[in-house]
Amino acid sequence: MTIRSAVPSVDNDTPRSDVRLDIAREPATRAELLIFTVYFLCIVAIEVLTAVARPEIIGISSATAVIVLLTHFIVIDPLSESEDKASSRDMASLLLPALALLPLMRLLSIALPTRDIPERYWFFVVGIPMLVGAYGLARLLGLSLRDVGVVPVLNRTQLLIAASGAPLAVIAYLMIQPETSYSSGRWWEIVIAAFGLALFSGVLEELIFRGVLQPIAERAFGPLGIASSTVVFTATYLGEKSPLLLAFMMLVGCYFALATYRTRSIVGVVAAHVIFVVGFLVVMPNV
Amino acid sequence: MTSLFSESSRSAIGENALSVIGTQLGATVVLLTIGLLTGRELLRAGNRRLDRSARAIDVALVPLLLASGYVIVVRMIDILGIV
Numbered sequence: 001m002t003i004r005s006a007v008p009s010v011d012n013d014t015p016r017s018d019v020r021l022d023i024a025r026e027p028a029t030r031a032e033l034l035i036f037t038v039y040f041l042c043i044v045a046i047e048v049l050t051a052v053a054r055p056e057i058i059g060i061s062s063a064t065a066v067i068v069l070l071t072h073f074i075v076i077d078p079l080s081e082s083e084d085k086a087s088s089r090d091m092a093s094l095l096l097p098a099l100a101l102l103p104l105m106r107l108l109s110i111a112l113p114t115r116d117i118p119e120r121y122w123f124f125v126v127g128i129p130m131l132v133g134a135y136g137l138a139r140l141l142g143l144s145l146r147d148v149g150v151v152p153v154l155n156r157t158q159l160l161i162a163a164s165g166a167p168l169a170v171i172a173y174l175m176i177q178p179e180t181s182y183s184s185g186r187w188w189e190i191v192i193a194a195f196g197l198a199l200f201s202g203v204l205e206e207l208i209f210r211g212v213l214q215p216i217a218e219r220a221f222g223p224l225g226i227a228s229s230t231v232v233f234t235a236t237y238l239g240e241k242s243p244l245l246l247a248f249m250m251l252v253g254c255y256f257a258l259a260t261y262r263t264r265s266i267v268g269v270v271a272a273h274v275i276f277v278v279g280f281l282v283v284m285p286n287v
Numbered sequence: 288m289t290s291l292f293s294e295s296s297r298s299a300i301g302e303n304a305l306s307v308i309g310t311q312l313g314a315t316v317v318l319l320t321i322g323l324l325t326g327r328e329l330l331r332a333g334n335r336r337l338d339r340s341a342r343a344i345d346v347a348l349v350p351l352l353l354a355s356g357y358v359i360v361v362r363m364i365d366i367l368g369i370v
């Protein structure tokens with residue numbers, strides 16, 4: 001069974017990996033399932049800390065999680081060129097650097113001195129490094145655009161999924177009327193806020209959760225993998241301290257996860273998420 | 288209201304303005320960056336086989352370096368009184 005395809009590197013100094021998701025890989029064992037359950041729970045615990053603990057505790061626990069996850073990945077060494085090293089842990093181990101992005105995102109979101117600049121620019125300050133990190137992750141794992149679900153096909157299903165973002169925004173706004181600064185100010189300030197929300201909330205979140213985390217978790221753990229990536233997505237909203245919004249985002253997460261799973265594309269859910277978040281935080285407050 | 292910035296994150300950013308907490312968080316980020324940089328270089332200097340997996344560190348390191356660059360620019364602007 002082909003477990004890995006190593007593409008000969010043109011430049012010997014910069015070898016590249018090619019761990020395409022369509023390559024057959026063995027599923028995870030029970031022990032790996034246990035280990036990754038602990039990791040998923042740790043990520044959720046950090047998000048719980050975000051809601052209840054002091055910033056320095058969140059910072060230290062996030063930094064520790066990043067180090068532990070990356071060290072585990074290096075110790076397992078799944079991208080090793082020696083073919084005999086390949087084992088059933090391969091697929092699950094690819095989750096490690098993907099999971100490391102989540103505590104990193106939390107650390108940057110609280111540590112960067114963003115208080116002195118208007119809230120509409122916060123997304124750029126944290127989002128640009130995270131977008132670069134997500135690109136680096138896709139490159140590390142050798143994922144193509146198709147692997148992460150960027151399939152440039154706009155069919156009726158994708159358009160319907162995209163359009164569903166509008167009712168979701170209306171429902172969310174009717175449930176919780178948020179007080180944000182995104183919807184106020186001069187027109188160009190509102191446009192910048194909408195652009196930041198669209199790119200760094202809509203696109204980035206879907207790229208990380210549905211584009212990278214979900215397909216790898218699904219191939220490693222089956223339906224449990226989809227569920228766990230959705231749980232982690234929901235957990236990132238624990239800091240809202242609103243059970244209603246948390247329950248709503250859990251449903252939205254399940255819907256996006258299923259839509260991605262059924263269509264094998266994130267184009268529709270990215271568009272839906274963009275419409276949802278811009279509608280919820282920018283458009284609806286002005287209606 | 289988003290994964291990046293929840294209500295609690297906003298509160299934390301507010302507290303971040305307090306110098307002690309801001310310094311502690313900054314120190315955490317700096318230590319993490321130095322730790323990852325050191326680990327990456329040690330791995331690269333050691334076994335070539337580990338070079339590939341060591342690149343996993345870049346996934347966290349590059350965003351941290353970009354963030355550090357941002358902090359330096361903000362501090363310089365602050366010190367020089369440009370804005």
